Amino acid sequence: xxxxxxxxxxxVTEMGQEVTLRCKPISGHDYLFWxxxxxxxxxxxxxxxxxxxxxxxxGMPEDRxxxxxxxxxxxxxxxxxxxxxxxxxxxxxxxxxxxxQHFGDGTRLSIL
Amino acid sequence: DAKTTQPPSMDCAEGRAANLPCNHSTISGNEYVYWYxxxxxxxxxxxxxxxxxxxxNEMASLIITEDRKSSxxxxxxxxxxxxxxxxxxxxxxxRYNTGTAxxxxxxxxxxxxxxx
Numbered sequence: 001x002x003x004x005x006x007x008x009x010x011x012v013t014e015m016g017q018e019v020t021l022r023c024k025p026i027s028g029h030d031y032l033f034w035x036x037x038x039x040x041x042x043x044x045x046x047x048x049x050x051x052x053x054x055x056x057x058x059g060m061p062e063d064r065x066x067x068x069x070x071x072x073x074x075x076x077x078x079x080x081x082x083x084x085x086x087x088x089x090x091x092x093x094x095x096x097x098x099x100x101q102h103f104g105d106g107t108r109l110s111i112l
Numbered sequence: 113d114a115k116t117t118q119p120p121s122m123d124c125a126e127g128r129a130a131n132l133p134c135n136h137s138t139i140s141g142n143e144y145v146y147w148y149x150x151x152x153x154x155x156x157x158x159x160x161x162x163x164x165x166x167x168x169n170e171m172a173s174l175i176i177t178e179d180r181k182s183s184x185x186x187x188x189x190x191x192x193x194x195x196x197x198x199x200x201x202x203x204x205x206x207r208y209n210t211g212t213a214x215x216x217x218x219x220x221x222x223x224x225x226x227x228x
Contacts, residue, residue: 042218043199048213050213055208091155093156100146101216103155103156104155105154106155
């Protein structure tokens, strides 16, 4: 079975540009999670969805960050405008209710 | 959320059992203990989880003490490919308007180095 698929794997862009990260969850999973990982702060939960509806976005750092899930098979995390401190690895994960989360291989984002 | 405490690093010889401890003294009665690992440059990988009883799967065994305040992850025959950061997590259940959800809060984990 295909796992969680994230794209792009790597993104390098200049500060001020819009960045869009994409995630395709595992088919049949009704929960989707976005995480960010940095050396300083470790792995942090940003937002999660249930049945395409955002449930908890308390981890989203600020208004520059937004996430959407237009359908059960696709989600985006957008940063606009991007800043150097947004540089991190961003992970997407999905799960069924009360089942283990399965993670993608992440997007390594560098903002110059 | 119940917090967990893990040693920052451990070494294990290849072929030997790796025993990774975790303290979670504030765990609530209905909270599960989850273990994930993260191999360099990859996403976290689910290993095993349990509530009260010991659990075993093809990857590892999980031993939970009777008072549930600590647990040990056992990799019975460690290989070089088991070198990774291992995270012990107490899964919190969160109520929202239309139901409940489970949140994972990752700590700093234990960096396991398997050597020849």
